[in-house]
Amino acid sequence: MSMLFRKVAFVGIGLIGSSLALRIRRDGMAGHIAVSTRSQETLDKAEELGLGDSYTLDAAEAAKDADLVVICVPLGAYSAVAETIAPSLKPGAIVSDVGSTKSSVITDIAGHLPEGVPLVPAHPVAGTEHSGPEAGFDTLFEDRWCILTPPEGTDPSALDLVTQMWRRAGSNVEIMTPAHHDLVLAITSHLPHLIAYTIVDTATYLEEDIKAEVIKFSAAGFRDFTRIAASDPTMWRDIFLKNREAVLEVLGRFNEDLTMLQRAIRRGDGDALFEAFSRTRTIRRGVIDAKQA
């Protein structure tokens, strides 16, 4: 298949970045892949894994002459990265990212970019509980969604190139506004992660003998939460800080619903519990029908 970009630069190369780099290479989407990281250690690892064609600790150097720059660092570092790379971006270079919140991308990046540099924020809804460049694999995005949230007036050819890249990575591309993305993901991803982190944290404070048994009998449900709660702490800290409003909104709803069930348990109101536990089956059927199960 045809090349999409002469040069692609990765700023940061964790699970998502390395998986995308491997796929770009495999499908011949770029002539040159430049990799930059903040730490020498990660850079060495990326080189060992052969993820790119050139390696540097200087994000500006990687971004120089690139047709596409993909920012793959934690959300908290976006602003600094944008400031660093802005002066070396060539006219028409596309800037994109892979972050889990999207309103914050506009705030943190758009203002730093020179005129004529289109910003096409992306969120590949894919991942595992593992992190780092060694966790990447080139089929990570197959049959998964990739949500693009281009600001109004984004150059259509830039949007088209980024769309083509994700489609060739195997993803179904969906376009929505940043605010809408952030609300939907607050429910489907951010709240579940917060809850999973909380329940595992609650177990962390148990007496040692109980804790040992919680681990032993974790297959009864708890285990699934420990997997979710094993995700990268820096990435998730930044997600909650960057999507604060939407997360607090859905968390408020969740708390009301949980309090209602807690009250039903305390008062022995079996009917209320039965009704709630039956209602939830509709959503599960929806998930199965949508082939997301």
Added chain:
Amino acid sequence: MSMLFRKVAFVGIGLIGSSLALRIRRDGMAGHIAVSTRSQETLDKAEELGLGDSYTLDAAEAAKDADLVVICVPLGAYSAVAETIAPSLKPGAIVSDVGSTKSSVITDIAGHLPEGVPLVPAHPVAGTEHSGPEAGFDTLFEDRWCILTPPEGTDPSALDLVTQMWRRAGSNVEIMTPAHHDLVLAITSHLPHLIAYTIVDTATYLEEDIKAEVIKFSAAGFRDFTRIAASDPTMWRDIFLKNREAVLEVLGRFNEDLTMLQRAIRRGDGDALFEAFSRTRTIRRGVIDAKQA
């Protein structure tokens, strides 16, 4: 292998009961399997599936002459079942169950049983999100825990027979007190289910267009919760009513921890979030080390 019981009676035959019946048959653990259910429909299904040797709507008839009676109905029906079968139990017949809470078994069953009828409550920690006799399969209990909570002074030979049955079904048998069981399971199973039901219920009340997208993008974490929240509503209503004290205790701890994280998000306290999200990795490592992942 040798026969353990001349006659085993099942009172109720859902996912767990049917799986155990199939395994008892496969391993030649019983000479006769009697099946009783409350509804004709379930009884017909059990007969179609060939789960037993005799079928009746009368639990007392099934229990007559049985060496082992396994109660496999929702916890809320235990007391009525015990009252019904008590007069037809022969001396030395063992009564057991497969319920998810264990203190309540003593309260609901022990008082109804005649002298000389040992009670050996059991909780096979296994299951799927499916329910009903057609969901059963004979390997469900392999490499899973089965917790026995015999009351003090239980006839050792009765305990030994029930232990042998579960070992031959492929389970690792563990013995503990009912109160200890109920606390450990409140954390590893009951709280995770309550949380999963709640988060899916929260999504149920969203506007229709958002709900459709929540289903579409459910793979981002939400999906795992919908699977847990698809479990049988009657069974789970009864679990929360029967293990109220332990569930409210761990739910109180969970709420405190969640409030702490909510406060950290609202105040933008990244350090508190990072610390909590790092602490939880220790438990995950424990789960992996215990080969429960």
